[in-house]
Amino acid sequence: MLFPHVETKRTALRPAHSSDGPTVYETLQKAGIATLPERAAFEREHAGNLAAQFFVEQRGQVVGLTSLRDLDQAGRHIRAEILTDAGRGRMGLGAEVTLMTVNYAFAMWNVRKVYFWTTDAEARNFTGPPQLVRKEATLPGHAVENGELTDVHVFAIYREDWEEYGTKLLTRLVHGRKAANGEGR
Template identity: 30%
Template structure:
């Protein structure tokens, strides 16, 4: 199987994931302003100050250039940028990846957009790169994210205590979840059924 470790463009009915670009700073700034997402200390989003969005993109692209991450801009069905996500901690020897740094404008949260985005991302990891596992991590404070990851069908692996720090310096316990390659077909089928049944209701992951 051809394992090209570059940022793909992934397209569904509700979402399009495309490589993050420097020219998208204004659009990212606007998406983060919908809900003032920078006020949540456990999220990694562009702040409200001039240059914050540019610095956010520069850091993400530096990770990409170092071979550590593949960052995306997230577009809704109308073609508007509503957030960002990325593959990171890429281990080509297993292979395995993590999916994270995910945030959405308030209007896109808990809709079919995120369910389909995860379906596309995790599917790409297993089907294109033949990954053995996909990992998702979140802060102990981000209860909504923990619930959303469980609704995807991931299993909770455990908690890394005092693992890192939030943006404000407070210690973060990291909750770790994963999906294995042989678990993915059943999970993918369940996510597709969810999208077909209730594409826009707020009970999506």
């Protein structure tokens, strides 16, 4: 049985609700997230079919947002979206948030896969163990970025791969290397 971890030694996922004060968009703007779309597009996209949404925090500061949406219980899949401060990507923030988000989805719902849509520019940065992350499709000219049509790439992590490989990576982040190897606990 999976536990829905929402905290590692350096990063925490905190529930994000617009009723908590500033809107999600304003909070992300203040955090300096540079990859935000225009406000109207963000609000339109982020209001629908939301299953879970979290602010990403490090040292008490918001550095991003992660959400799970479009839960399809018949098809047993859910879409993950992750927005983080691009400057922190070199420090592994995106990977850490992805691991917690995917694990949360598998722990909370009986889904067979968690999928991600990403644009051409981001696809080069979307990495993970080859046995964990599968590229499923490319949708040519499906999105507009900086006023130009761009491809959208669809990646997925399947439950069986997550249980075999992903849980070990997350356990290492949450409890340390010894716990991931079955030592000391």
